[in-house]
Amino acid sequence: MRQKIVSGSVTLLSGSALVTVINLGYNISVAKFLGPQSFGQATVVYTILTLISAITLSFQILSAKTVAKQGSLEEKIAVYHYLHRASWIWSIFAGCLLFAFRQNITSYLRLPGSTLVILLAVGAAFYIPLGCRRGYVQGAYGFRRLATNQVLEGGTRLGGSLLAIGLGFGVEGVVAANAAAMVAAWFSISPGRAERVASPLRLQETIPELTQAMVFFAGQVLINNSDIVLVKHFFPSKTAGIYAAVAMVGRVIFSFSNAVVNSMFPIVAGSREQDRKSLALISTSLLLVLAIGVAMIITLRLIPASLWAVLFGAGFRLPGVHTLPYLLSLYAASTVIYSLSAVVIAYEMSYKISGANWVQLLFSGLVIAGISRFHASLTEVIMVQVVLMLALLVAVALPFVWATLRHSHLPAASPSSNLRFIRRVSEDEVIGEFLKGDFEHSAYAEYHARAEALVFSADYYNQAENMRRRALLFMRHGSLWRELPADTHWYEVSIKESDFSHIRVFPRAHWRKITNGSFEFSKVMERTRDSLYERNSMFFEKIAAIRYRMRKPGALSGTVLLIGTDEASPLTVLDGNHRFVAAALEGRTHQLKFLCGLTPKMVRCCWYRTNIVTLGKYAKNLARNVINRPNNELAELFQGSEIASE
Structure with a gap:
């Protein structure tokens, strides 16, 4: 079981490493060619798409969990088709909602025009069904194929953005490239064919699971992305662009930790209760995330500010004591702490309806309230998140450890039980x-x-x-x-x-x-x-x-x-x-x-x-x-x- 988690994690981590390199190239290129102001606009629009990923990832995790539990290929395909149809209903609704409120979104985020939101709506229409397709592949343990699809999405985004900038389309071209990346990723990961059978899923069964997933990912995407939206609202465009570059590091770290979660989730979902009693399974995932995070924090703190100025451009220099390396490492620490919480919550979700989702959602609201109250500087914005993420980790980890230890005295029944x-x-x-x-x-x-x-x-x-x-x-x-x-x-x-x-x-x-x-x-x-x-x-x-x-x-x-x-x-x-x-x-x-x-x-x-x-x-x-x-x-x-x- 642990070997499966490590093997799957290595595959997805390899893919995530390549995706990270591509995304770094994307962020550095867009920041350098567009400057802080336009880079901030492109990033905040992409962040709105990331907020919609609460629905995308909900369908992905639900698909992965239900597909992993099916015994035959026919049942796996039947479950996928059932959920894929539902995901299209949600995607059309999300796209129409974005289009209807395009002027309001444009005004709140201080965007140059509503065209960016319209392009975003197109991407959203394919992004939600993409999650369902990825969930099928994940639930079938197709980790290599899942990693390949993520690389394709990142490559399309990078190549399309560079082409659009080169042709003079600016920010609109970059957002269009992001939408095109979603469409390309959806078309490239269609599951295979199998004999049609009735879906073993029923609406009554999927609603609690989908609700759980949506609560989880609503909290997750708000914690990971609401700060970018709030900073864009409270700070000048140039400062918001610098913060977007800092937040990029958080996304890189979280993508690595998410690779560990994606490999752990279907394996634990298909495991038996006695296998989950041991802390060995979750400790493997936690140690992987912690090791990656600590290495990233140390590396970011040691990279000199002058190198970041070369990469992003002179406009990304920060005067004063709290230079860019300091903010980058501080933001990385906040993300690592949260990633540990996400592993614990996802582990519980893989085999039951977890109450920790609601705790996370509560803390996402506290993050929004905290930043809205304390935003005198970028450092203060990040410190709010560090403190709250530490509190979240304690709030979800202590009950989990207590429950595990409380039930650990119950010996697992063996196959030779007299029952x-x-x-x-x-x-x-x-x-x-x-x-x-x-x-x-x-x-x-x-x-x-x-x-x-x-x-x-x-x-x-x-x-x-x-x-x-x-x-x-x-x-x-x-x-x-x-x-x-x-x-x-x-x-x-x-x-x-x-x-x-x-x-x-x-x-x-x-x-x-x-x-x-x-x-x-x-x-x-x-x-x-x-x-x-x-x-x-x-x-x-x-x-x-x-x-x-x-x-x-x-x-x-x-x-x-x-x-x-x-x-x-x-x-x-x-x-x-x-x-x-x-x-x-x-x-x-x-x-x-x-x-x-x-x-x-x-x-x-x-x-x-x-x-x-x-x-x-x-x-x-x-x-x-x-x-x-x-x-x-x-x-x-x-x-x-x-x-x-x-």
């Missing part, structure tokens, strides 16, 4: 078994007589009965059940004592008090045994009553529901904590029926992985359960069944 599949079961049967264990609750009092046969003599082939059992369960547990992913597959499984270390209890109610921070089932069972005769409470009395009931000849003790991502990953008890502990203490787990729900998407369920994002989703389902009034639906179903029986 054995007995048979596949339907969701209707699972609901029926869940209801059997819960039906004694007082909430069902008015249905005890009417629904006893429905619950305890269930016919799972009768859809009318299944609907009534579902309605009964949803009366108490609708919000709980809606949390489970729609593609959850249920199995009856065999659980033995050797599996206990791979199972966690969900820390609800009294369980949280006795777990002492460790929810591993075997440890919870030991603590319960130690406390059973020391405390007088309904909690322990319930466990004692279940144990007593299990000792009766021929007694069966109900069902335990488990959930997980796959058979080799830790499982969590969804329902049946008391009966599971009681059976384990009695050595009678063979009297229980274990039903296990598995899907890779279980990481989005708050019962399996509790975080801000999953709790927010649960709150939505809780509100939905209240609004839907399950009691009314239940009464109607039972009334209808009684009328039918008459």
Whole structure:
């Protein structure tokens, strides 16, 4: 796994190195031939295109993630076509929006005319679908082809710009060359053909992933590019042009770190949970980014100001103590710090819906607010970013490390685990078994007589009965059940004592008090045994009553529901904590029926992985359960069944 990341990173880093040389040639040539003022105009227009890349990169990362998870070429192509069509809708909308507000953008950025924004709109129309095509190649591990496409884009931009300047088209020609580069890159990276199959993606599944990606890249592009737009607004054109040259260094460093992320992302997305538990995968990426960044900072600080004046032109000299090398190295430090945060966030995104995206988006707003408040000099503008990027790194890294260490004590299940599949079961049967264990609750009092046969003599082939059992369960547990992913597959499984270390209890109610921070089932069972005769409470009395009931000849003790991502990953008890502990203490787990729900998407369920994002989703389902009034639906179903029986 680490070898794949390093190999992919080396390929993309090689491509990024060549792209960086091309982009340096582009920036130096345009700056030298156009001067600070026109260079600032060309750069800020390109920056607007970069801001739009929040959508482009969202489609790229979504394509890479979903393509990497598909098993066959046909499914990979089908997923790509589904997302590519959606990307064209977004691109046309973005192009029309730019065209409609061209005068407003021209005025705010102090541009010489609206033609630059119109050319930008053309480039944007191809830029978003380009992200989708690159995502397909990335998800299929075509790192060499991806790097080649990026080199083609950079080469077209450089060659077209030099040609346009030579023909006397100036800034308009440079922006047109940028738009042409997007078109050329899109045409050159079309995926291959395969037999058409139905796309395994559905709109309901793509919206959370696309939203996550857009939040991530919205924050990313604002952090990386909003400073250029703000400096162009607050400072004279010449000063803004000098700052654009400084910011160019940040883009170079970030392109290198992005190469590491692009190789890491599909590999981690296709990995299993036990592979991700180790910090080895992410540490490889972090060390690569840090090594590249530190080398760049030292190099930039040592290059004399006179050399930059030769490269960019005499107009790019900065008087005073804070010369160009100082600003370049300071800006590089800010970018390196942010790049480390981006690696952590992207790592989490590769296998789950990450809440760190929203933290990054919040900090992007703080960057805009900070620069708007503190912009007495270019140095002050950069220092605002350094301070905020340090705070962002702490804000995203500490929760990640804490969560990793907190779950690291849970041993990964091996392929030789005693978890054995007995048979596949339907969701209707699972609901029926869940209801059997819960039906004694007082909430069902008015249905005890009417629904006893429905619950305890269930016919799972009768859809009318299944609907009534579902309605009964949803009366108490609708919000709980809606949390489970729609593609959850249920199995009856065999659980033995050797599996206990791979199972966690969900820390609800009294369980949280006795777990002492460790929810591993075997440890919870030991603590319960130690406390059973020391405390007088309904909690322990319930466990004692279940144990007593299990000792009766021929007694069966109900069902335990488990959930997980796959058979080799830790499982969590969804329902049946008391009966599971009681059976384990009695050595009678063979009297229980274990039903296990598995899907890779279980990481989005708050019962399996509790975080801000999953709790927010649960709150939505809780509100939905209240609004839907399950009691009314239940009464109607039972009334209808009684009328039918008459």
